Amino acid sequence: DGRLLVSGGADGDVRIWDLESGDSRALEGHGAWVSRVAIHADGRWVASADDDGGVRIWDLEGGDARALLGHVGGVESLAFSPDGMSLATAGQDGTVRLWDVRMGEGRALEGHGVGVKAVAFAPDGRLVSGGLDGTLRIWQDPLPRSVAGLKNWLEEATNAVVGADNQVLFPTGD
Template structure:
């Protein structure tokens, strides 16, 4: 399965052979990033509407909307165990969320520009964030230290 993010506020889901499956609609701004859960059943989307949305891929159902940031959300990433997602935003923060209930677990502050990308380490102990401030920071999840 393949997904695309779009300026038209939607996400299209495609089969690997290029056959279109469905369109996910519900964001109120450009969709900037998409990320598949480790089990491939859920997609997380990051949007300029300040939200992260979780969608069931099999039927396109919106599972959860997280009012994630005070500015555009540029990036979203799943932890390897599928229990957390991280989001990066124009508000210069990285936030870590528990997937099961959408609870904010940590806010990581320290960038001086938009956070354009986030990625969990394979062992789930750290997050890397890339920013318009021309830095990459590595954060320890347990205590939020850079």
């Protein structure tokens, strides 16, 4: 609703800013630089990732924090699903991980083979990832399907945006 801003920093804290009052509060628990943050559209959940592979989900209403264990190495991207029930993370370890926000359980989606740089959800709930292997993948059921023609087009797929029509994918590279 535009009231909150979330930031992460070298001190290992996640900071929640109230844009109306200017006040902030720290969420502590990471042991390394917090390099990625995401806030769910309803403002209840915040996800954060650090450079050592640590991922946390914070319940801003209930005050609970859950550590999500699984990545080896840094996390490059994270995104909430449109329904808010899942969190996707992209790891330097070559995996995409899909987490249940409430239970904290996750599963690895393998297919890139090398570092994954980006994850994004389409409005219809499909998950898209881009990796250092130059592929953009769509994950369904949870089988990966490479998008035709993009393997040789990009050296690295470092970002992904899904159009509101669920059909258009815009990969970008460095």
